[in-house]
Amino acid sequence: MAKKVNVYSTSTCPFCIRAKQYLKDNNIEFVNFDVGADHAKAEEMMKKSGQMGVPVIDIEGEIIVGFDKEKIRESLGI
Amino acid sequence: MYELIIIGAGPAGITAAVYAARKKMNFLVITQDIGGQAAWSGDIENYTGYQFVTGPELVSKFEEHMRKYSIDTREGEETIDLEKAGDVIRVKTSKAVYEAKAVIIASGKVSRELGVPGEKEYKNKGLTYCATCDGPLFAGKDVAVIGGGNSALDAALQLMKIARRVYIINNTPKLGGDPVMREKVEAGPAVTVCNDSTVTAITGAKMVSGIRITRNGKAESIPVEGIFIEIGLVPNSGFARGLDKNQHGEIRINCKNETSLAGVFAAGDVTDVPEKQIIIAAGEGSKAALAAFKYISHLRN
Numbered sequence: 001m002a003k004k005v006n007v008y009s010t011s012t013c014p015f016c017i018r019a020k021q022y023l024k025d026n027n028i029e030f031v032n033f034d035v036g037a038d039h040a041k042a043e044e045m046m047k048k049s050g051q052m053g054v055p056v057i058d059i060e061g062e063i064i065v066g067f068d069k070e071k072i073r074e075s076l077g078i
Numbered sequence: 079m080y081e082l083i084i085i086g087a088g089p090a091g092i093t094a095a096v097y098a099a100r101k102k103m104n105f106l107v108i109t110q111d112i113g114g115q116a117a118w119s120g121d122i123e124n125y126t127g128y129q130f131v132t133g134p135e136l137v138s139k140f141e142e143h144m145r146k147y148s149i150d151t152r153e154g155e156e157t158i159d160l161e162k163a164g165d166v167i168r169v170k171t172s173k174a175v176y177e178a179k180a181v182i183i184a185s186g187k188v189s190r191e192l193g194v195p196g197e198k199e200y201k202n203k204g205l206t207y208c209a210t211c212d213g214p215l216f217a218g219k220d221v222a223v224i225g226g227g228n229s230a231l232d233a234a235l236q237l238m239k240i241a242r243r244v245y246i247i248n249n250t251p252k253l254g255g256d257p258v259m260r261e262k263v264e265a266g267p268a269v270t271v272c273n274d275s276t277v278t279a280i281t282g283a284k285m286v287s288g289i290r291i292t293r294n295g296k297a298e299s300i301p302v303e304g305i306f307i308e309i310g311l312v313p314n315s316g317f318a319r320g321l322d323k324n325q326h327g328e329i330r331i332n333c334k335n336e337t338s339l340a341g342v343f344a345a346g347d348v349t350d351v352p353e354k355q356i357i358i359a360a361g362e363g364s365k366a367a368l369a370a371f372k373y374i375s376h377l378r379n
Contacts, residue, residue, distance in 0.1 A: 013211035014118045017134040036214020036240075052215055052285065053202035065202070070154050 005030035008045040008056040016055040019067040079177040086184035088114020089356045090346030092140045093363030099147035101371045107151040113137035114186045180370045183344040187311035196280030204286025205305045209233035221304035229308035231259040243268045313348045335366035
């Protein structure tokens with residue numbers, strides 16, 4: 001069963017764009033939250049990751065800060 | 079042992095890699111990330127052939143082109159040392175040691191740090207070096223941009239549309255940069271320019287809540303929730319210890335991209351090429367690859 005993936009991103013952040021593209025290229029489904037527009041999700045992101053940098057990728061509770069390909073690959077087994 | 083190692087995979091490194099692949103060289107690319115500074119650029123209007131393209135789009139084109147050649151690439155590896163012993167060049171990274179007959183350094187530049195208390199602690203907790211990336215998170219809040227040149231003006235212009243108030247902390251008597259940008263910033267209704275000011279500390283609780291500055295000799299505290307550091311870029315040349323560099327730490331090269339050490343070439347923003355542009359870096363990368371190829375060919379003979 002595929003892991004649930006949430007991505008917290010801003011609309012202008014280049015790393016967020018690359019991270020989402022990477023997930024798409026690997027056929028990984030994810031839900032995207034625009035933390036620039038959605039304050040509640042911004043707070044959620046800060047609580048989960050203890051910081052404000054984007055992107056934050058939440059793979060069923062495993063929090064990855066930044067577009068860290070290796071960690072994403074490991075976590076999703078790709 | 080490889081014939082060639084390319085350090086860095088921004089526009090210079092990727093172009094060098096494509097050229098090296100097409101010369102069927104036995105080579106490796108070692109890089110921290112793919113895209114380099116170009117990846118965090120917003121709108122690019124001067125990369126010939128693309129009248130308008132964003133940084134991420136252009137980088138993904140570069141990456142696609144590189145992938146076409148199945149190039150051995152070690153991503154997420156930081157180069158920490160480079161030395162030559164006899165005819166062999168040894169490249170030490172955070173993970174391994176590699177050997178090659180020739181090396182191209184295309185490691186680009188990185189944001190200059192302020193060097194004040196609180197800077198490391200609050201990185202990504204309200205303090206950032208990328209207005210393009212993190213700006214939207216500070217909607218309706220008070221923020222400070224540290225710097226007075228084009229990077230600072232660029233950040234300020236982006237933040238003026240988002241934040242409640244933008245303070246610009248500049249350590250010279252006047253803002254620098256392009257007059258057009260400067261005028262727009264100075265005319266902003268919610269912009270406060272603090273000239274002759276230096277940041278002495280970043281303060282806060284869990285996240286940033288303020289900065290302390292010295293302005294015209296007087297200490298002041300400004301409550302802000304976001305701090306954008308835009309005081310310039312420094313070359314990633316620290317690991318290239320024995321090489322000749324200029325006063326900015328940029329690696330000196332000649333028109334064949336040769337450095338002061340035979341077999342070591344360099345390309346792009348890490349060098350003393352007078353202008354730092356994506357298209358220049360790409361061109362320099364191809365020159366360096368062709369020069370490295372000629373060098374290796376002579377060694378073979």
